[in-house]
Amino acid sequence: MKDKIRIASGQGFWGDLPEAPVQQVTKGEVDYLVMDYLAEVTMSILQKQKNRNPKLGYARDLPELMKKLLPICLKKKIKVITNGGGVNPADCADEILKHAVDLGIEKLKIAVVLGDDIHDRLDELVETGIELNNMETGESIKSVIHKILSANVYFGAMPIVEALRNGADIVITGRTTDTGLTLAPMIYEFDWDVKDYDLMSAGTVAGHILECGAQSTGGNFLGDWQSIENMAEIGFPIAEAFPNGEIIITKHENTGGRVSYETVAEQLIYEIGDPTDYITPDCVADFSSIKLEDLGNNRVKVFNVKGKPETEFYKVSCSYEDGYAAVGSLTYSWPQALSKAKAADKILRKRLENLGLQFDEIRSEFIGYNATHESLAKKLDEDDINEIVLRVAVRSHDKNAVMRFGREIAPLILTGPPSVTGFAGGRPKPSDVVAYWPALIPKKLVIPKVKILTLS
Amino acid sequence: MLKQACLPVRQVQYKKTNMKKIKLIDIAHGRSGDKGDAANIGIIAYDDKGYEIIKKHLTAEKVKEHFAGICKGNVDRYELPNIRALNFMLHNTLGGGGTVSLKHDAQGKTLAAALLRMELDIPDS
Numbered sequence: 001m002k003d004k005i006r007i008a009s010g011q012g013f014w015g016d017l018p019e020a021p022v023q024q025v026t027k028g029e030v031d032y033l034v035m036d037y038l039a040e041v042t043m044s045i046l047q048k049q050k051n052r053n054p055k056l057g058y059a060r061d062l063p064e065l066m067k068k069l070l071p072i073c074l075k076k077k078i079k080v081i082t083n084g085g086g087v088n089p090a091d092c093a094d095e096i097l098k099h100a101v102d103l104g105i106e107k108l109k110i111a112v113v114l115g116d117d118i119h120d121r122l123d124e125l126v127e128t129g130i131e132l133n134n135m136e137t138g139e140s141i142k143s144v145i146h147k148i149l150s151a152n153v154y155f156g157a158m159p160i161v162e163a164l165r166n167g168a169d170i171v172i173t174g175r176t177t178d179t180g181l182t183l184a185p186m187i188y189e190f191d192w193d194v195k196d197y198d199l200m201s202a203g204t205v206a207g208h209i210l211e212c213g214a215q216s217t218g219g220n221f222l223g224d225w226q227s228i229e230n231m232a233e234i235g236f237p238i239a240e241a242f243p244n245g246e247i248i249i250t251k252h253e254n255t256g257g258r259v260s261y262e263t264v265a266e267q268l269i270y271e272i273g274d275p276t277d278y279i280t281p282d283c284v285a286d287f288s289s290i291k292l293e294d295l296g297n298n299r300v301k302v303f304n305v306k307g308k309p310e311t312e313f314y315k316v317s318c319s320y321e322d323g324y325a326a327v328g329s330l331t332y333s334w335p336q337a338l339s340k341a342k343a344a345d346k347i348l349r350k351r352l353e354n355l356g357l358q359f360d361e362i363r364s365e366f367i368g369y370n371a372t373h374e375s376l377a378k379k380l381d382e383d384d385i386n387e388i389v390l391r392v393a394v395r396s397h398d399k400n401a402v403m404r405f406g407r408e409i410a411p412l413i414l415t416g417p418p419s420v421t422g423f424a425g426g427r428p429k430p431s432d433v434v435a436y437w438p439a440l441i442p443k444k445l446v447i448p449k450v451k452i453l454t455l456s
Numbered sequence: 457m458l459k460q461a462c463l464p465v466r467q468v469q470y471k472k473t474n475m476k477k478i479k480l481i482d483i484a485h486g487r488s489g490d491k492g493d494a495a496n497i498g499i500i501a502y503d504d505k506g507y508e509i510i511k512k513h514l515t516a517e518k519v520k521e522h523f524a525g526i527c528k529g530n531v532d533r534y535e536l537p538n539i540r541a542l543n544f545m546l547h548n549t550l551g552g553g554g555t556v557s558l559k560h561d562a563q564g565k566t567l568a569a570a571l572l573r574m575e576l577d578i579p580d581s
Contacts, residue, residue, distance in 0.1 A: 039554075040554055040555065041554050041555055044555055136492055136493075215487075220487070221485075222485045222486055222487060222568055222569060222572075223485040223502075262485065262500070262502075265500050265539045265540075265541060266485065266486065266487045266498070266500065267487070268498075268536075268539060268541075269486070269487060269496075269498025269499075269500065269536065269539075269541050269543050270487045270489050270496075270498065271489040271490070271491060271496055272496060272498070272543060273491060273494075273496065273532075273534075273543075273545055274532075274534055274545075275534050275536050275543055276534075287536060288534075288535065288536045288537070288538065289538065290536075290538060290539065291538050291539075292538075292539055304538075319555075322556060325558065327558075361551075361558055363551070363558040363559065365559075365560050367560065371560045371561070372560065372561050372566040372569075372570070373566065373569075373570045373573070374525070374526050375524070375525050375526065376522070376523075376526070376570050376573055391560060393558035393559075394558070395556070395558055433555065433556055434555050435552075435553075435555060435556050436492070436553070436554070436555065438492070
């Protein structure tokens with residue numbers, strides 16, 4: 001058994017810094033590269049792509065990236081674990097395998113985690129009495145079941161552990177929790193007892209710190225952000241894990257950013273609810289037990305993590321169609337920039353009303369004034385603001401209403417207040433609104449499968 | 457000089473319970489994000505003294521009041537004393553949540569900064 005493993009985070013979301021994973025495997029020694037691609041918004045985009053072309057539905061830049069990573073990772077024996085398979089991990093793995101053949105690689109094992117997609121089983125499950133009520137509102141799924149686009153269960157670390165035990169060099173999953181990607185190699189390498197919930201929670205906390213990439217190494221840091229050095233070459237986080245569950249968060253030398261008590265603490269409290277009840281498929285971690293010690297030199301120790309047994313349920317995330325939306329914007333300049341933008345908004349709303357169009361919501365924001373902090377924004381001299389962007393967004397179940405809204409923005413330039421610009425992007429087009437339905441399903445009803453693709 | 461010297465000495469009456477204002481941004485930092493239609497705002501004090509202040513004075517009620525008109529649901533507050541942090545869940549705040557919301561900041565990314573605008577009234581000790 002190894003006495004330490006180093007797990008590097010390569011992506012914090014789909015669209016993160018393209019060079020980061022390459023730097024993680026070249027700028028220093030690591031054993032694993034984990035890449036989190038999925039958020040609910042991402043799942044809906046991937047599902048739309050798969051609906052248009054059944055061979056798609058995964059992070060399309062992942063196979064391209066693997067072309068670069070494969071020769072390095074195979075040579076240095078770095079295993080890659082990622083949920084970039086999205087809603088189509090099988091085709092994603094096939095595409096990577098093709099690249100491997102093109103590169104002349106002769107020996108490779110890619111594991112694919114399948115079984116998280118339960119879309120085809122929804123009717124059957126509901127008919128047999130599985131309620132799938134909305135976790136947040138308690139509503140019955142029957143009101144939306146006819147318009148559901150996708151339904152994916154969040155798996156934890158265990159299918160990845162099985163993949164690693166089968167000798168996988170690369171593990172491609174669908175909807176696996178971000179934390180499971182990091183916990184899995186610890187269970188595998190240290191042969192952890194999966195009923196030791198303090199250890200499961202320690203690995204889960206490490207995963208939470210890694211899952212948003214550079215957000216734990218000085219990116220998006222609200223403390224003294226100006227003092228973070230060399231953000232242009234920011235290093236992504238690395239978790240050094242030990243068999244006793246202690247974790248040290250660090251980054252490669254000669255990279256920018258910072259790993260400190262403050263940068264790690266900010267990531268710990270990111271997107272959590274009740275800290276004593278951080279529920280994953282693997283355990284329930286108690287974030288209030290976590291202790292941090294800043295060891296200096298960009299090293300922070302994470303220890304004393306406590307946890308409780310996992311629940312009997314998986315979370316399911318269903319997406320469904322919920323109308324159309326569009327966003328339009330115009331820029332107004334001094335003098336009276338804000339007054340002009342407000343007047344334009346009124347004119348636009350009057351025109352939409354005169355047309356008798358039905359919207360679920362019309363929202364106007366004044367960027368440069370109060371778009372982010374709304375009523376908390378400091379009052380400014382309306383006549384003296386340099387410029388304001390009027391941003392108007394609409395949502396409706398009537399697609400024609402949203403399309404017509406798109407045609408009412410440009411006319412404001414010649415038929416509204418003066419010194420206006422910024423309409424270069426064309427008419428705002430309706431986009432599909434995809435809403436989410438979070439529910440719970442008994443674990444025994446969903447069995448993960450691991451498929452191994454081998455080149456030998 | 458002469459003119460000033462002729463002015464009567466002004467008596468300042470100090471109240472027994474004098475309050476002082478502390479800007480939250482001077483004693484804490486934080487980060488915010490989304491969980492469905494709820495926003496989570498984590499606030500971390502820079503030191504133990506700061507944590508005692510936020511623990512005592514940065515209540516769920518004060519946060520709810522601060523975000524009046526923005527947070528349309530309840531505010532839950534949780535303590536993480538080991539890392540000197542409080543976590544707030546602001547329910548019904550993001551205009552329907554991530555993919556449905558029409559807000560420019562649909563994921564509540566700037567709300568931690570919005571909370572740091574707060575000033576706390578604390579007894580002068």
